[in-house]
Amino acid sequence: MPATSSPPSPAPETFAVAVVGAGAAGLAAALALAQAGVATALVGRHAPVADGRTVALLDGSVRFLDALGAWRALAPQAAPLAVLQIVDDTGSLFRPPPVRFHAGEIGLEAFGWNVENAGLVETLRARARAMPGLTLIESDAESFAAGEAAARVVLAEGGAIEARLVVAADGARSRLRGASGIGVRDWSYPQAALTTILAHARPHRDVSTEFHTRQGPFTLVPLPGGHRSSLVWVTAQARAEDLAALGDADLAAAVEAQAKHMLGAMRIDGPRGRVPMRGLAVASPVAHRLALIGEAAHVFPPIGAQGLNLGLRDAAALRDAVLAAAEDRRDPGSRAALAGFARARRRDAALRTAAVDGLNRSLLADLLPVDALRGLGLLALQAVGPLRRAVMREGVLPRRGTPELMRAR
Numbered sequence: 001m002p003a004t005s006s007p008p009s010p011a012p013e014t015f016a017v018a019v020v021g022a023g024a025a026g027l028a029a030a031l032a033l034a035q036a037g038v039a040t041a042l043v044g045r046h047a048p049v050a051d052g053r054t055v056a057l058l059d060g061s062v063r064f065l066d067a068l069g070a071w072r073a074l075a076p077q078a079a080p081l082a083v084l085q086i087v088d089d090t091g092s093l094f095r096p097p098p099v100r101f102h103a104g105e106i107g108l109e110a111f112g113w114n115v116e117n118a119g120l121v122e123t124l125r126a127r128a129r130a131m132p133g134l135t136l137i138e139s140d141a142e143s144f145a146a147g148e149a150a151a152r153v154v155l156a157e158g159g160a161i162e163a164r165l166v167v168a169a170d171g172a173r174s175r176l177r178g179a180s181g182i183g184v185r186d187w188s189y190p191q192a193a194l195t196t197i198l199a200h201a202r203p204h205r206d207v208s209t210e211f212h213t214r215q216g217p218f219t220l221v222p223l224p225g226g227h228r229s230s231l232v233w234v235t236a237q238a239r240a241e242d243l244a245a246l247g248d249a250d251l252a253a254a255v256e257a258q259a260k261h262m263l264g265a266m267r268i269d270g271p272r273g274r275v276p277m278r279g280l281a282v283a284s285p286v287a288h289r290l291a292l293i294g295e296a297a298h299v300f301p302p303i304g305a306q307g308l309n310l311g312l313r314d315a316a317a318l319r320d321a322v323l324a325a326a327e328d329r330r331d332p333g334s335r336a337a338l339a340g341f342a343r344a345r346r347r348d349a350a351l352r353t354a355a356v357d358g359l360n361r362s363l364l365a366d367l368l369p370v371d372a373l374r375g376l377g378l379l380a381l382q383a384v385g386p387l388r389r390a391v392m393r394e395g396v397l398p399r400r401g402t403p404e405l406m407r408a409r
């Protein structure tokens, strides 16, 4: 019987790095690598979600976005966060007075700038379209397999590509992380976050306020114009469902009451979203020919504006690791080339996850000793200038191992 042979399939296109997932973390990583002259592919559909979610970009993240040429277009959409205010609204016996942190105290104009997530992704996408050396592949990744010399990513739209290093930036439910066999620890909280955008009668004066309630933090973050803010209301799941079912006028009234009428009359002025609160940590952010960044590597509740800022640090640090490997003529997908990246990212993520988890659980605990500890911590920050400034600096940008594009110039 004559042998049958199908026509040989074309050899997959090969890149130095393939980033999978076109959210903010993946876009930033792909831009940073391509800008540095690394042949990069970005695999992912442009799929921004209208959920009223904003991100407070801290100082280092803004420097990074500026270095990527994206900040000029984003700046008009961003509001500075000059003051952070924490109000203990737990009703506890150990309730400290409101604490205020001023960015000016650590020599900054603002701790960060708040932008709508959809606008951030749109701006980065526009920049990616114009970036030489960056190949955009409008498809989901179907699978990932690490080989001896390269990894292969099979595309949902058909075909495959190969790269020496694949970067999984495909979000909290990362398919690539699943395929890699990397160990994962995940957990959930009995809470959900309600997000939307509000217009209000009184000006916010660039002050972001976090009310710590027994069911979680309720946070109002300034948006441009003085009379708009974004809301992240972390509360019990059933309460979040009830609030989500309200019409705009009733929801605005509920928000106004919870905010103690601080910003006057309120009106819902944007889309809404509801996100269940969960956490996720990985045993390692790397495997052979794979690095995890953004929510593929870490998930925690939205407290203290840490999530995407951590994800952008992953992206900026990954660029440094790939460039260092190129300089030493090392394989960028080897475990040896990724070892420093893995160590630094594990430490940073563990620190943020523990801080956010600890604060969130201390609110839910409803135990006097825990309340006392939290209250004393806030009082100490209020009273002790050097401690307050050290905590503010560490919250904005960790001192150790700052990636190159995040350093002050």
Ligand SMILES: Cc1cc2nc3c(=O)[nH]c(=O)nc-3n(C[C@H](O)[C@H](O)[C@H](O)COP(=O)(O)OP(=O)(O)OC[C@H]3O[C@@H](n4cnc5c(N)ncnc54)[C@H](O)[C@@H]3O)c2cc1C
Residues within 6 Å of the ligand: 020, 021, 022, 023, 024, 025, 026, 043, 044, 045, 047, 053, 054, 055, 056, 057, 139, 140, 141, 142, 169, 170, 171, 172, 174, 175, 193, 195, 232, 275, 293, 294, 295, 296, 302, 305, 306, 307, 308, 309, 310, 311
């Ligand atoms: C209510 C709320 C408020 C927040 N506020 C802040 C804040 O103020 N500051 C802050 O720093 N962080 C904040 N965060 C966290 C921040 O929003 C996230 O860390 C960030 O959006 C995660 O970005 P990412 O790019 O890692 O993931 P995602 O935004 O989830 O992007 C992942 C991308 O991968 C794509 N994808 C998935 N699977 C595949 C596949 N198989 N192939 C290709 N593509 C795929 C998805 O479509 C998506 O585009 C907040 C989070 C919440 C829930």
